[in-house]
Amino acid sequence: MSYTKSVVTEGAEIFYDVEGKGPILLTIVGFGGDADTYSDLSSILSDEYTVVRYDRRCNSRSTGDFNADLDVSQEARDALAIVRAMKIEKVLLFANSGGAAIGLKLIEDYPEVIAGEFLHEPAIMKVLPDAEKWDEYVDFVYNTYKEKGPFAAMKEFSNSLVGFNPAGSENDVIDDKDGMIANSLEYFFAHEYPHISSETPDLEKIKKDNLPLVFMAGADSKDAYYARTARVLAEKLDKPYVTVPGNHVSFTTKKKYEMVEALRDVLNNTILK
Numbered sequence: 001m002s003y004t005k006s007v008v009t010e011g012a013e014i015f016y017d018v019e020g021k022g023p024i025l026l027t028i029v030g031f032g033g034d035a036d037t038y039s040d041l042s043s044i045l046s047d048e049y050t051v052v053r054y055d056r057r058c059n060s061r062s063t064g065d066f067n068a069d070l071d072v073s074q075e076a077r078d079a080l081a082i083v084r085a086m087k088i089e090k091v092l093l094f095a096n097s098g099g100a101a102i103g104l105k106l107i108e109d110y111p112e113v114i115a116g117e118f119l120h121e122p123a124i125m126k127v128l129p130d131a132e133k134w135d136e137y138v139d140f141v142y143n144t145y146k147e148k149g150p151f152a153a154m155k156e157f158s159n160s161l162v163g164f165n166p167a168g169s170e171n172d173v174i175d176d177k178d179g180m181i182a183n184s185l186e187y188f189f190a191h192e193y194p195h196i197s198s199e200t201p202d203l204e205k206i207k208k209d210n211l212p213l214v215f216m217a218g219a220d221s222k223d224a225y226y227a228r229t230a231r232v233l234a235e236k237l238d239k240p241y242v243t244v245p246g247n248h249v250s251f252t253t254k255k256k257y258e259m260v261e262a263l264r265d266v267l268n269n270t271i272l273k
Contacts, residue, residue: 001050009081010074012064016054016082020046023115024088025267027051028079028106030097030123030196031188033059041094041251044260049092049267054082056099058187066187070195076105083113090115092267097226097248098123098196104233107211108202116212116270118263119233121226121248126200127233134225138197142189150185157193162227163220163247203236212270213239218259220247242266 006015017035019042029037033056042051057064057078079102083091092115095103100122107114125134137160145153158165206213215234217227226248234241244262246255251263 005085006061007081007085009078012057012062012078014054014057014078014082015061016052017042018050018052018086019043020048020050022049024086024091025049025051026079026083026091026093027053028093028095028099028102029053029056030095030099030101032184033057033062033188033192035060037249037252040256041260041263044257045264048264052082052086052091054079056102058191059184066191068191070192072102072105072196072199073109075102076109079103079106080110080113089113093117094120094263094267095122096120096251098192100124101196101199101201104201104206105199107209107213108206111209111211114211116214116267118214118216118266118270119230120216120244120263121218121221121224122215122229122233123196123226124199124201124229124233125197125225127203127229127236128225129232134197138194142194145189150189153189154185157189160225161248162222162224163218164249164253203233207237213237214242214266214270215239216242216244216263216266218246218248218250219243220245220250220255224248 002019004017006013027038035053035055038053045051055062058066093103100119101124103117103119107117125131141153141156144156215230217230221227231241245258250259
């Protein structure tokens with residue numbers, strides 16, 4: 001089964017792709033907001049899962065107010081709109097980076113539609129013990145964007161990444177080096193990055209709801225802030241933490257099969273439990 005549909009919600013048309021058979025696995029992407037980021041993941045898992053991937057509002061095929069700043073609550077409602085449009089009661093969810101921040105908001109606000117969440121290297125800096133340092137870093141990157149433009153900001157942003165570098169040159173970014181989609185750097189830095197980075201989840205509510213939730217980070221990410229957030233959140237919420245192969249975007253690299261098969265193992269073990 002493979003098809004593309006869209007749902008209109010809160011002033012935007014959100015396009016989503018569906019592939020595979022079996023339990024529904026909704027995916028949420030971070031940087032670039034593009035469904036194609038998960039195309040390899042979907043292809044690999046489609047023998048056992050029905051994978052749903054979508055363009056977040058104002059990215060690729062999806063529309064919206066391009067002058068509005070990202071609202072994590074609204075982004076979670078966009079994901080909910082897809083679930084309801086598909087007439088599904090509950091979904092499994094996989095999300096990475098900024099998408100994982102949206103996923104955590106979805107489980108916080110709408111736990112009734114979540115059968116389990118699997119969050120890979122969530123960009124939720126506020127939970128870190130050195131959060132103030134990362135707040136300053138976000139401000140620095142954002143100010144670089146305002147003063148020098150998106151490519152200069154991307155170079156500074158890349159300094160925080162471990163195990164890969166998507167911004168060696170403007171052409172590297174445009175050519176989608178190492179899977180970092182240059183969907184719209186301008187939009188990302190102007191309206192998404194500073195807002196998704198300031199997300200502060202209600203951990204007490206999430207812990208109280210006690211739904212299946214697994215945090216994971218790539219072995220190649222080492223002590224990158226987004227790998228540490230996975231470990232910190234797992235500890236704070238008393239949930240499993242799993243190390244998987246690869247880096248922050250390993251599902252788009254040469255290690256994609258290793259990473260996605262590791263994800264499959266986590267999915268299957270969680271469901272069987």
